[in-house]
Amino acid sequence: MKKLTLLALFTASLMNMASAENSEKTTEQAQAPELFFSVIDDSSKVGRRLEKNEYSVSNQHLRLCWAVTNLPISASNQVTETFNAPAKAQFTSPNSRTIVSKDKKVHQIISTTATKADNMIDKCWKFGKTDPLGQYQFTLKVNDLVFPTMEFKLVK
Numbered sequence: 001m002k003k004l005t006l007l008a009l010f011t012a013s014l015m016n017m018a019s020a021e022n023s024e025k026t027t028e029q030a031q032a033p034e035l036f037f038s039v040i041d042d043s044s045k046v047g048r049r050l051e052k053n054e055y056s057v058s059n060q061h062l063r064l065c066w067a068v069t070n071l072p073i074s075a076s077n078q079v080t081e082t083f084n085a086p087a088k089a090q091f092t093s094p095n096s097r098t099i100v101s102k103d104k105k106v107h108q109i110i111s112t113t114a115t116k117a118d119n120m121i122d123k124c125w126k127f128g129k130t131d132p133l134g135q136y137q138f139t140l141k142v143n144d145l146v147f148p149t150m151e152f153k154l155v156k
Helices: 008-023
Strands: 034-041 054-056 062-069 077-084 097-100 106-113 121-125 134-142 150-155
Touching (some): 054 062, 062 134, 077 121
Parallel strands (some): 054 150
Antiparallel strands (some): 034 062, 062 121, 077 106, 077 134, 134 150
């Protein structure tokens, strides 16, 4: 059950979305780090953000992606992704340390990553037919900054 897939398509799609939203803000405003979280369909050249955070495990073109923009450039950001699954699950990510609850429903994936030149970090996950269906919660922490919990749903 490998779920990690970094996508250039997502980054391009997300940067277009983020830059459109950020262009509405004045340059006088200090821009705080911002989390973008979405299910992305990568069946075309540019990933398309879906309206609902609903992920069909039977659609091989979907990815669950997040990105944080407006981060200070840093060679080392500690990233903690916490997934709360509806049933026993398994998450794997290369170059990461995973802490799993006794019931195997809560997974903390801890990694270190550098901020990209565009002041952003991002990651995408892929789910499969063996992953438990239902409502998931996702919390992201980058260094000392904890973002609000997001939700998504895995469906057939």
